[in-house]
Amino acid sequence: MTVMADPHGVSPPAARIPLAVGYRRFVFRRLFWLLVLGTALVLSVAINILTGPAGLDIESVIIGILNPSSLSVTERIIIWEVRLPYALMAVVVGACLGLAGAEMQTVLNNALASPSTLGVMYAATLGASLAIVFDLAGPLGVSENFVVPICAFVGAVASVLLILALSRTYGATVDTVVLFGIALVFALQALISLIQFVADSDSLQQIVFWTMGSLARSTWDKLMIISVVFAICLPSSIRHMWKMTSLRGGEGFALSFGVSVERLRLIVLLRVSVMTAVAVAFTGVIGFIGLVGPHIARLAFGEDHRFYLPGSALAGAFILSGASIASKSLVPGILIPDGIVTALIGIPLFLVLLLIQRRRSR
Amino acid sequence: MTGLRIKNLGLQYGSNVVLSDVAFPETPEGSLIGVLGPNGVGKSTLLRAMAGLGPYRGDIWLDDEPLRDMPMRRRAGLIGYLPQELPQRTTLVAYEAVVSACRAVRPDMATQAVEDATEETFERLGIRHLAFKALSTLSGGQRQMVGLAQIVVRRPTILLLDEPISALDLRWQIGVLDVVRTLTRQQRGHCFMALHDINIAMRYCDYIALFGDGKLLAFGPPLAAMTPDVLRQAYRIEGRIETCSRGKPFVVTDGVLADLPAY
Numbered sequence: 353m354t355v356m357a358d359p360h361g362v363s364p365p366a367a368r369i370p371l372a373v374g375y376r377r378f379v380f381r382r383l384f385w386l387l388v389l390g391t392a393l394v395l396s397v398a399i400n401i402l403t404g405p406a407g408l409d410i411e412s413v414i415i416g417i418l419n420p421s422s423l424s425v426t427e428r429i430i431i432w433e434v435r436l437p438y439a440l441m442a443v444v445v446g447a448c449l450g451l452a453g454a455e456m457q458t459v460l461n462n463a464l465a466s467p468s469t470l471g472v473m474y475a476a477t478l479g480a481s482l483a484i485v486f487d488l489a490g491p492l493g494v495s496e497n498f499v500v501p502i503c504a505f506v507g508a509v510a511s512v513l514l515i516l517a518l519s520r521t522y523g524a525t526v527d528t529v530v531l532f533g534i535a536l537v538f539a540l541q542a543l544i545s546l547i548q549f550v551a552d553s554d555s556l557q558q559i560v561f562w563t564m565g566s567l568a569r570s571t572w573d574k575l576m577i578i579s580v581v582f583a584i585c586l587p588s589s590i591r592h593m594w595k596m597t598s599l600r601g602g603e604g605f606a607l608s609f610g611v612s613v614e615r616l617r618l619i620v621l622l623r624v625s626v627m628t629a630v631a632v633a634f635t636g637v638i639g640f641i642g643l644v645g646p647h648i649a650r651l652a653f654g655e656d657h658r659f660y661l662p663g664s665a666l667a668g669a670f671i672l673s674g675a676s677i678a679s680k681s682l683v684p685g686i687l688i689p690d691g692i693v694t695a696l697i698g699i700p701l702f703l704v705l706l707l708i709q710r711r712r713s714r
Numbered sequence: 715m716t717g718l719r720i721k722n723l724g725l726q727y728g729s730n731v732v733l734s735d736v737a738f739p740e741t742p743e744g745s746l747i748g749v750l751g752p753n754g755v756g757k758s759t760l761l762r763a764m765a766g767l768g769p770y771r772g773d774i775w776l777d778d779e780p781l782r783d784m785p786m787r788r789r790a791g792l793i794g795y796l797p798q799e800l801p802q803r804t805t806l807v808a809y810e811a812v813v814s815a816c817r818a819v820r821p822d823m824a825t826q827a828v829e830d831a832t833e834e835t836f837e838r839l840g841i842r843h844l845a846f847k848a849l850s851t852l853s854g855g856q857r858q859m860v861g862l863a864q865i866v867v868r869r870p871t872i873l874l875l876d877e878p879i880s881a882l883d884l885r886w887q888i889g890v891l892d893v894v895r896t897l898t899r900q901q902r903g904h905c906f907m908a909l910h911d912i913n914i915a916m917r918y919c920d921y922i923a924l925f926g927d928g929k930l931l932a933f934g935p936p937l938a939a940m941t942p943d944v945l946r947q948a949y950r951i952e953g954r955i956e957t958c959s960r961g962k963p964f965v966v967t968d969g970v971l972a973d974l975p976a977y
Contacts, residue, residue, distance in 0.1 A: 371836055371845050372829040375809050378846065461802075598818035600804045601811050601849070604797035605864060607767055610790025610819040654848070655806045656814070712805075712850070 382659040385652045389666045393443065396673040400439035403677055405685050406430050433571075441570035441634075442676040442690075443669045444578045446641055448631040450668020451582075451589065452624040453642025454649060454661055458596050459617045460529050461603065463647070463706075467628040468639035470515060470533030472508050474540035476625075476632045477563060479507025481547045484562075485555045497573055501633030508625035508632075511536060516621065562636035565691020567676055574634040581630045585623050592616060593657040600655045638691045640698025641668045647705040651712075671697070717743075718764060718872055718904060722772035725759045732756035736772070736930050741921055743902040746895055748915035748936075750908075751925030752949050757908040758798055760925075761874045764906065765795035776872070790819055794870030798877050798908075800857045801864070803850040808841070808860045811849060815864035835867040838893055854881040862890065871903035878907060879914075891918045913964045916940060924948050937963050946971060 402413055408427065416423045416431045423431065453466040460470075467473045482488075483496075483503035518532045548559055595616055599606045606613050632638070645668035646660075652667075653659035675693045682688055723736040733756040741747060749757050762768035766781050766789045774781040776792060801811060812835060816828045836842045841859050849857055858881040865873070873894065879887040895918065898905040906923075909915045915922060915936070922939040924932045926948030932939040937955070945953040945965065952968040 368842070370829070371809055371833050371842065374846060378807065594814050594817035594821070595819075597806065597810065597814035600806050601801040601815075601861070601864065602797070602799060604799050605801060605815070605861065606818070608765065608790070608795040608797060608865065609815050609868075610786050612786060650805055654810070655804050656810045709805075712848075 378654075382653050382656075382663075386659065386663060386666065389652070389663065389670060393666055393670045393673060396670060396677065397439050397443060400442065400673055400677050400680075401431070401435045403680050404430070404435055405680075437570040437572055437575050438567050438676065439673070441567045441575050441578070442673045444575060444582055445567065445631045445635050445638065446645070446669035446672030447665040448578060448582050448585075448627040448668075449638065449641040449672070450645030450649075451585070451661060451665040452627040452631075453668070454646040454664035455589065455596070455620050456624050456642070457646050458599055458655075458657070459620045461599075462529055464530050464643070465533070466640075466642035466646075467508075467624065467632075468637065468642060469537070470511075470529070471536030471540050472511050472625060472628050473632055473637055473639065473642075474537055474544065475507040475511030476504035476629045477507070477637055478540050478544055478547070479503040479505070479510075479629075480562065480633055481544055481551075481559045482507075484558050485547055485551045487555075497577065497634075501577065501630050504633040505626060505629035508629040509622065511540070512621045512625045516618065561689075563691075564689035565636040565638040565694070566687070566689040567635055567672075568687055568689075569634070578630050578634065581626060585627050588619075588623055589661055592620065593661065596620070596657045596661075597655065636689075636691060638672065638694055640694050640702065641672050644668075644671060644698050644702050644705065647702065647709070651705060651708060671701075717741075717775075717777065718906075719775040719778075720764070720773070721775075723760075723763070723774065724771035725756055725763055726769070726771075727756070727759055731928065732759050733925065733928055733930075736760070738923065738930075739933060741904065743904070744899040745920045746898055746905045746907065746918060747921045747923055748909050748919035749906055749923050749925070750912060750915055750948070751931075755925045755948075756928075757925065758876050761795065761876050761906065761908055764872075765789075765793050765874050767795065787819060791868065792870055793872045793874060794865040794868060795874040796862060796865045796876055796878055798880070800854055800881060801849055801861045803852075803857070805848045805850055807846050807848050808852070808863070809836075809845040811860055812836070812863045812867050816867055820868070831867050831869070835863045839863050839866070840889060855883065855886060858882060859886070859890070866893075866897060869901065871901050873898060873903065873905035873907075875905065875907045877910065880910070887914065912940070916963055916965065940965065 402410055408430065412427065413431060416427060420428055420432060449467060456465045456467065457463055480500045480503055483500045488499050488503065515529065515532050515536065519529050522528050544563065548556055551559060595611045598609055598611055599613065603613050646664045648667040649660050649663035653663040672690065672694065675697055676690050679688045679690050679693045717740060719740060720736060720738040724731065725733045749760065751757055759768060763770040764774060766784065776784060781789065809832065812832050813828055816823060816831060836845055839859055839862065841863065844852060844856055844860065849860065852860065862878055875894065879890050882890060894905055919936060921934060922936050923930060924939055924944055931944045931948055940955055942953055945951055950971040952971060954966045954968065955963055956966050957963055
């Protein structure tokens with residue numbers, strides 16, 4: 353066997369540690385950071401549940417969770433109907449958006465891709481606005497909890513297919529995809545404004561509330577729907593993990609390995625639209641989670657998708673959880689819409705992360 | 715017998731006919747075939763088509779089975795196609811890039827088998843010291859080596875390498891060609907390599923396929939294929955085939971022909 357001599361001649365062959373063993377160092381380090389992020393998330397949820405204008409002390413909240421029957425009706429409603437769904441909603445919505453953003457960045461090979469930057473979120477908003485304004489729930493005789501997300505989903509899928517079709521026609525380079533996405537964002541925002549213009553005051557309020565993005569109307573039903581969708585999408589993400597990792601080396605290489613990239617891209621983008629649509633359907637536009645989550649994950653876990661995807665989901669959940677605490681506590685007694693808070697925190701965070709990445713890859 | 719047979723092959727790039735009526739005679743197992751020709755002649759288009767990744771007219775058979783009808787998975791298992799571009803600058807470390815090349819399409823492969831194949835590949839290509847470096851921190855040449863590792867780790871019998879040494883310095887160029895030759899002989903397969911350096915091709919390849927003017931101009935052992943005539947036709951240069959003091963042939967150029975077409 354011809355072996356190319358190692359010009360660095362680091363060590364004699366006998367003393368060499370197998371690469372697989374050396375790589376375990378990376379795996380352990382990443383598992384450690386996943387654990388850290390997971391712990392931080394649990395803590396943030398705990399703080400989230402303990403925070404609120406009602407001024408319940410820690411003890412009564414803990415007792416209330418463990419033994420609800422010991423609470424007064426008001427306290428029970430505050431803990432069980434307001435704070436718990438609110439805190440958990442932040443986690444599942446954040447996880448959905450983080451995972452969706454991460455997958456989108458990989459299949460579109462673009463670090464600027466995310467449900468909010470490429471218009472998927474606004475398309476979902478448009479779908480949901482139409483459902484609200486034309487009150488589709490009434491005539492169909494189904495709960496609004498289902499009709500609004502389904503319309504949001506239809507909007508999201510339509511936008512993804514449009515981006516795909518356009519980029520296939522004009523070449524799916526990094527620039528074209530982002531360009532189309534940005535154009536789509538503006539076009540959709542105009543359409544949403546148009547719907548707001550024709551909406552009656554009741555629907556208008558609902559839509560405006562929606563475009564600001566808020567977790568305030570969380571309920572167990574909504575939480576359950578998002579969790580179920582996330583749980584359905586996750587195994588499919590896991591199944592594609594290695595293909596997605598191989599895609600990071602470049603589309604030409606993935607094709608050469610035998611990955612059907614076009615098909616993978618379509619399936620992944622559909623999955624992204626489902627996750628974005630349900631997340632957004634109940635909370636409205638919450639930007640930057642899907643953009644910042646993956647960037648944090650990339651710094652901490654690299655791009656092996658076994659760690660990158662769960663890392664992005666955890667990071668997304670953690671940011672939204674943190675943002676929802678901030679939205680409650682920045683101005684005591686007032687709940688600032690979470691979409692506003694995530695944008696205000698997300699933009700500087702994104703810039704910092706981008707600069708760190710630049711410096712690292714130099 | 716593992717072989718790639720080509721008959722009547724026509725290739726188009728968009729609406730432009732790039733190559734027509736290409737046929738490769740059968741070559742013995744373990745052959746290195748240098749695919750040569752001027753820029754834009756269709757070397758890359760040809761290799762892509764042979765990998766089953768680009769459209770073509772005519773026939774390509776792999777192991778007596780039409781390439782067109784072969785399921786992607788099986789085709790990718792037999793053929794290792796190295797694209798001309800280098801792997802992207804990502805935060806993926808080289809080891810992950812190579813492991814994922816196996817794992818993405820071979821979920822059936824045991825972890826141990828993947829680890830062994832990866833280990834051997836890094837060892838063989840002499841890039842162990844790069845294994846845990848992020849692709850974004852590697853030089854172009856180093857990334858080209860990782861790209862090659864991603865291809866050879868799956869032990870394909872047909873290697874289609876599109877300018878595998880374009881980013882490498884001389885020492886690594888020779889090293890890579892040595893490894894590619896050994897692998898091809900060991901696998902009793904075939905390696906088709908698009909190359910720019912005629913002399914390196916003459917030195918390392920068992921056969922030369924020289925393209926020009928939209929067709930295959932010559933195919934054969936280096937000395938037989940490479941003549942002043944085809945050099946003029948393919949590259950529009952005036953050249954001689956000389957023999958070095960050790961009896962190896964090499965090409966000396968004396969100048970370009972006056973009718974150099976617009977680039």
